[in-house]
Amino acid sequence: MPHGPAEVGVGPWVGPWPDGEQYDARLLAEGDRRNVVDRYRYWSMEAIVADLDSRRHGFHVAIENWQHDFNIGTIVRSANAFLAAEVHIVGNRRWNRRGAMVTDRYQHLRHHASVDELAAYVHERDIALLGIDNLPGSDHLETMTIPRSVCFLFGQEGPGLSEAAWRACDGTFSIAQFGSTRSINASAAAAIAMHAWIRTYADLSPEGDAWRG
Structure with missing residues (x-):
């Protein structure tokens, strides 16, 4: 049995980088190890907050x-x-x-x-x-x-x-x-x-x- 926590997140983007202002160049190059849902992988923090703001609850x-x-x-x-x-x-x-x-x-x-x-x-x-x-x-x-x-x-x-x-x-x-x-x-x-x-x-x-x- 392996020991230690499983690796969190994803590594550097493989292949041509995706288009879109939401993506963070550093995360695409180095990988995204944050505790975020898959939808927000490689997104900048500002882009994530903006998306959340579009649908926050009351x-x-x-x-x-x-x-x-x-x-x-x-x-x-x-x-x-x-x-x-x-x-x-x-x-x-x-x-x-x-x-x-x-x-x-x-x-x-x-x-x-x-x-x-x-x-x-x-x-x-x-x-x-x-x-x-x-x-x-x-x-x-x-x-x-x-x-x-x-x-x-x-x-x-x-x-x-x-x-x-x-x-x-x-x-x-x-x-x-x-x-x-x-x-x-x-x-x-x-x-x-x-x-x-x-x-x-x-x-x-x-x-x-x-x-x-």
């Missing part, structure tokens, strides 16, 4: 960043996978990017100093602000109607939504749990919420954009 994701939570990077990575319109970092500007696995380069990121600043930004654009926390009075994600234009707001791992975030939200929702633990990991909860939007509104037809490769 949901936003916001994360409170008061404790430099390691989950933020993972949430950004999921936001890229589900093609969020924007990711909003609330609080500290600096955040741990390791879990993002470089996907933050393809995702529009916006910083807000406070939750009130975030709320003003989304409400000016008629975007509902929904927090996720298992608080008394929270709606059930599994049975609620998710707005098409929405920003999901997530708190820090452990304390959850801050009081300021809870007050700024148009509503909160919780995810059904059946075990003994009181809560699930913040990044897991974020992925579940985003996928709920995908199942409701995204084009999942065979001819659509899902599973582009």
